[in-house]
Amino acid sequence: MSVRLGIDIGGTWIDAAAVEVTSSTHRVLAQRAVRTTSGPEGVLAGLRSAYELVRAELGDVPVDGVGIGVPGIVTGGSVTHAVNLGIGGRPLDLAAAARELTSAPVLVENDVKAAAWGASRWLGSASGAGQDLALLNVGTGLAAGLVLDGVLRRGSRGLAGEIGHLVIDRTGPPCPCGKRGCLELYASGGGLARRWTGSAGELMAAAELGDTLAQTVRDDLVVGLAQAVRILVQATDVAEVVLAGGVVTSTPALQAALLAALRDHGDSGFERMLAVHERVRWLPEDYPAGSVGAALLSQVGSAPGDLVDTAPA
Amino acid sequence: MSVRLGIDIGGTWIDAAAVEVTSSTHRVLAQRAVRTTSGPEGVLAGLRSAYELVRAELGDVPVDGVGIGVPGIVTGGSVTHAVNLGIGGRPLDLAAAARELTSAPVLVENDVKAAAWGASRWLGSASGAGQDLALLNVGTGLAAGLVLDGVLRRGSRGLAGEIGHLVIDRTGPPCPCGKRGCLELYASGGGLARRWTGSAGELMAAAELGDTLAQTVRDDLVVGLAQAVRILVQATDVAEVVLAGGVVTSTPALQAALLAALRDHGDSGFERMLAVHERVRWLPEDYPAGSVGAALLSQVGSAPGDLVDTAPA
Known part of the structure; x- marks a missing residue:
């Protein structure tokens, strides 16, 4: 001990x-x-x-x-x-x-790497799983941490999982990083705050009631999060993707929309094997993955x- | 021996x-x-x-x-x-x-996983490198194999590196997989053959001479390949990305265009650290990475x- x-x-x-x-x-x-x-x-x-x-x-x-x-x-x-x-x-x-x-x-x-290690230990104590995962942190920015076959992946320059500044729309709005249409402009707490005054729950409710701005922002958020999850799964084939950050962990309607988007990708044999939506987990809001992982x-x-x-x- | x-x-x-x-x-x-x-x-x-x-x-x-x-x-x-x-x-x-x-x-x-192992051994014998790489195979389809810290990464379901069917344009043309706008429609030998009758070298030459179809196909090919390289680097931070497949390895003009696209991403501190273009290698056309790797x-x-x-x- x-x-x-x-x-x-x-x-x-x-x-x-x-x-x-x-x-x-x-x-x-x-x-x-x-x-x-x-x-x-x-x-x-x-x-x-x-x-x-x-x-x-x-x-x-x-x-x-x-x-x-x-x-x-x-x-x-x-x-x-x-x-x-x-x-x-x-x-x-x-x-x-x-x-x-x-x-x-x-x-x-x-x-985020420390939090990935914390998430790995959390899943490990819960179910014997957690040896192979990406933690996708939806915070001010968007970044992931990887635990692959039980080992934290830092990467050759300590940058593994830094997917937030992948450009997903070259005609999109400018990003503070100097590029345009970066993934984190659409799929992060910071990106959401620039486009919508209110919580993610209020966004989902307003979109449901027909607010067209809310619908656009919601759709971009869901598509962006789904793309982030898919990039992690298709690049590394991690067994589990754990989503963290209040934007997703405290918004059940957003979780449901994300799972639907991940499921809605046709019915090819490849998609069935990939089964991206089955890999998604939500980090409990009260589990301090960052400090515990550190x-x-x-x-x-x-x-x-x-x-x-x-x-x- | x-x-x-x-x-x-x-x-x-x-x-x-x-x-x-x-x-x-x-x-x-x-x-x-x-x-x-x-x-x-x-x-x-x-x-x-x-x-x-x-x-x-x-x-x-x-x-x-x-x-x-x-x-x-x-x-x-x-x-x-x-x-x-x-x-x-x-x-x-x-x-x-x-x-x-x-x-x-x-x-x-x-x-592709076998070829990644072959490429790792090829780089290893050449320079002491090769312990941490993605082999990006631009063949009929588009897929990668990963060697991370000296170990072949199969993934939880044997699907690590299968990035060809990531959707990069939801309004794009239908893919045989059932989705639309998959990365491999733009950035593979098979994708190229569906859009252009001729070699990649002929495509680059025709685009240079002002053929507008050739320019569109070339731009999509270059952007798609650059996106594939970036996804691999930003998700996993592999030290090297080795490109394989005649479409790229036999077309110097395409290699130059790809390196330019990877370099042309602004001058932020993050981009300088990432230095994606410095990680690119070309598998020699005569090195049988697939059979040697197997x-x-x-x-x-x-x-x-x-x-x-x-x-x-």
Whole structure:
């Protein structure tokens, strides 16, 4: 048994969790969150606060590792290009900051990859599954994390699963990235907020009542999400695709529409074998995959070659 | 050192190669090809002929394994849904047929996955690279094979890399699969043949001279190929994408257009890190990746868990 801390740095909240890990299970002992302040200094201060709050809850229990999940590109223990945190091209060394707080080993990973690992452990404890999945995170942006045959896939440059800026309509609107018609313009919380003032549930209801703007935005959202799921399945043949992010996990009407769109692809032998809609799962809204995944990754590492899970589900 | 036979069953030719494998290299000892006859009986007869021709060239050298690559869905030693071979939903047991020819171990794998393994060995012997790649096969159809961190990725249902029937234009022409606007309608040899009578080289030349049909077909081909490469890179972050198939490997003007399309995606930090165009390689036209890959796979196996390469490059 060991106790590990995971800290998930998001654009709005920094979530911290203390996780007790045995040889076959994990259990959240404590959870705390603090508001994110943008910019390097704000992020570092938030990291310290979240760590200290959840550490204090543990009392004198020793901590065996600390994992940090952060949006952006992670190299070594540093992050760059975390636009939602106000961190640009200059690396912010989160590992060094965490080492000032603890003598336990520290691991820093991209937040969606950490959440994929958390989702893998969640499915694994629930059903013996979870060894082969994509976590599709529908947040401010759109990105996926992959666990393939039980191993977290970082990719050759740490960019595996970064499908949000695939162009799906070259005549579409401009994207902040400089291209046009990127997938995440249609299929993300941020993309939705630019086109519709209200929740995804209100969008679905308005579309159902005949609002033509709502219908257009809804159709683009459903088609975009379906395309994201299909790209992940057809490129990698992952056994499961776990959707995360309040836009989908708190909107049953959107879930139903997405499943219908995935099913509605003809009846060829190939489509029957592919059975994309059968692979879809919804991450429970209250499961903190990001912080739990970061905590559990601190146990197994995430560099190629050292990801040996010592706590099989 | 061992000698292995690989047989690549294609829609037009069945290629057989005898490969000598040492602990660090491989060398093609003999190669033969016979014309494919469609249908189960024709395919089995061709398999036997190709095997016997290349076996005869070897004289009394013992063979340590036989690998067979075949388009379609491979389960156990059987293939289904090999449309180009006239094989439908009823399994054709190629392993059993091969066991009548040899007492050596037999392995059957999807042809593009076998070719990906061959491409991995080709790059590995050339440069120490090749451990992490997608082979994008631009043939009658469009499909990819993945080697991730040195391991062939079959996927949960053996369908990894089957990106040809991703819909990229829902208002596009009907596809034989029953959907509309599938990627392979635009970006494959078969798709090209339906729209243009002539080679890809002639297409590029006619487009350059101002033929508007040729320009449309060329632009769709280039955009489709670029999208296929990007989907593979952004979903999996493979270090290299190896393009195979005469349509691209024998058409320098098309290669130049594809690289330009991959480069022409703005100058964001993300695009610079992604550097998709830097990952592109062209399989040499005379390298028999399919039969060599099948031969080499017979050494390492391709089921999850048993793919342990005993001949590191």
